[in-house]
Amino acid sequence: MLDIGYALSTRFPDPPQTDYRTADVRALRYDLFCGDVYLADTDTDRELSTARGTVPVLDFAWALCDIAERLDRDPLGSRASRPQHAELDFVESADNLRFTRRFGWVDITADWLSADEPPLTVNHGALRREARDFLHDLLADLADLHEELADNPVVWDLQARFPRV
Template structure:
């Protein structure tokens, strides 16, 4: 089972004067909602996580949804034997999270993982559903903290671009 989660940082709070209703894409993706993120395989009790405190969690959720779609470019889908690659780079460092899809399975690893550690492996279908659920759950949490965010057109567009996927 895949679990995707986050924690917001107390060391890097959002500026108190932030107008969440009119925050632009750059602010939403790079300047606000900093913390840490993780992807975990709950059956194997393994995870890939950050521990830096400065990762923009909304950007992570957004980028993860983009990556899942990028990994689905081959028209043969889960029948494709050709590997498809994507990476999520963290803009404040040289660290990357790496994704490889083959035969409908996605391996996830990170530059900072020990070389002897196996990558996390999930079906592409599960990763898509969980990434979108994570995005929508995160947005709901952020709106609970900052009600004006619900009126931001960038958030509306993001939610419509990546709707929840039925189980």
């Protein structure tokens, strides 16, 4: 089973003058809510995680949902034998997460791991479901911290674009 989580950084707090109700896409994706993220396979007890405290957590959740959809563009779906690829670039560093889907499975590798480290392999359906759950749970947590965020039209659009599965 796939577990996706985060921790907000105390070293890089959001600017106190931020109006979360009117924050634009750029601010929400790249300037606010910095921290660390992880993807873990609870069955094999393996994890890919960051430890910088500078990852824009909402951007990570948003990009992960986009990637799950991009990996499902082949009309054959889980029967497609041709690999489908996607990358998640961390905007604050040169690191990437690479996703390769073949049949119904997705291999996830990270630039910061050694080349002989095996990829984290997850079911594509689980990746889609967990990414969307993570996004909705994150938005709920952030709205608890900043109530006016729940009134932001960008957040409404994001929740409508990626409903829970």
